[in-house]
Amino acid sequence: MSGLSERERVGFTKILGLMTTADLLSLSDTVTNKMIVVENTREATETILSFTKNAEELLRRKKVQRELIFRYLAKEGVVMPPNSEKHQLVKRTLEFWSSAKVVVDKSHQGDENRRRQPTETASDSTDMKAGPGFDPLVLGQQFCQWFFQLMNSQNPSLGQQPQDWGPQHFWPDVKLRLLSRTGSEQMEDFLGAELVSLRLLALSREERLLFSPNLEPYGLKALASPHGLVLVAVAGTIHRDEACLGIFEQIFGLIRSPLENNSWKIKFVNLKIKGQEALGGTEVTAPALSYNSSELQLLCS
Incomplete structure (x- = not known):
């Protein structure tokens, strides 16, 4: 019935x-x-x-x-x-339910597998095979859904079981550049899977930030270089409890790991955060990316 x-x-x-x-x-x-x-x-x-x-x-x-x-x-x-x-x-x-159902249909894998190894699921999916049919935007959408769900699960304010966060999702020489404009401007750089993993974890677990990515066309861009690097850029809003604190723009560099079932791992992360005071009252419900394709192409070279 x-x-x-x-x-x-x-x-x-x-x-x-x-x-x-x-x-x-x-x-x-x-x-x-x-x-x-x-x-x-x-x-x-x-x-x-x-x-x-x-x-x-x-x-x-x-x-x-x-x-x-x-x-x-x-x-x-x-x-x-x-x-x-x-x-x-x-x-x-x-x-959300409809998009999740599409992923199930494409991957032919169980929910548990998809939760535990999302990057492997993406690389095993028919659409994720490198070649004439490879679409970096599809990878970008699936990656962002996985990454931000994983990251937000570390936030204790949600009261849920944290998912499997850790340095295993990053390349050993991964780089993180964090630029925050919340009153004053602050730049931080981190090198190595352990440090990068811990700094991003602190945003969710200690600072209790929730990241809401805008996966609409104007909030998400992705492109691939001839050398195997896939660039994923996404904009979104940042929240703590019931308050919207500002917006973020994040760029990921992804490269396959041939020693780990060809799963995608993070090579570099550039994260820009703007607080409400830096936005001057601008509407932030669905922020758009400020990067254009030419600027992203430079990061691929």
Whole structure:
């Protein structure tokens, strides 16, 4: 009877798990028109999923509150502006489930594999094979979804299990340049997988920053050099709890590692952060990249 996909069922199970018992039982009564009596939260959850015709219908239910959807997306690494309205959160959730389903169809791999080795999944996918059909933008989208979900999972404010962060995702001689404009301008440079990994980790774990990338065309660019380097540039917003602190622009240099199943590893990272005071009240809900293709080409040479 249920019209939900497997991905939607998994997502709803997590959302319903955030609800109070009273609201969950009430929602079960609403969905079934009180035709089925449930005795516990497990039965209520299964009943709701079984009698739901489509995902949007359930997301728009009054008991599925805006805050629940916001928390769910944040835990999945999809950070939305804190002032997002419910209809915006519903739309983004449906897009997230739909895009995740496409990745499953392409990779033919299980969810667990994809969570543990996302860079390997990207390199094993048909679209990721180097050659005439290789599209660096597809790689860029998949990489950003993986990287920022991984990074945001380290933030203790989300209350979720941190994913497998560490120097293993970087080349040993990786370089990080961090430029922050939050009142005063500060430049930091780091060399080596351990130091770069720890500095980026501190942004999420100690400073509790949440990074929300803009994966629309004007927020994401990717290009490949003839020598195997793929450049991924992305813009987005930075949050802490309910506050939007500013915007970021981040450039990644990616190179395959032939000794590790040809998975993509990070060769360099340039990260620019601008605080609200440096933006002068500019709208930052979906920032665009300031880099043009010519500037990115120079980094590939």
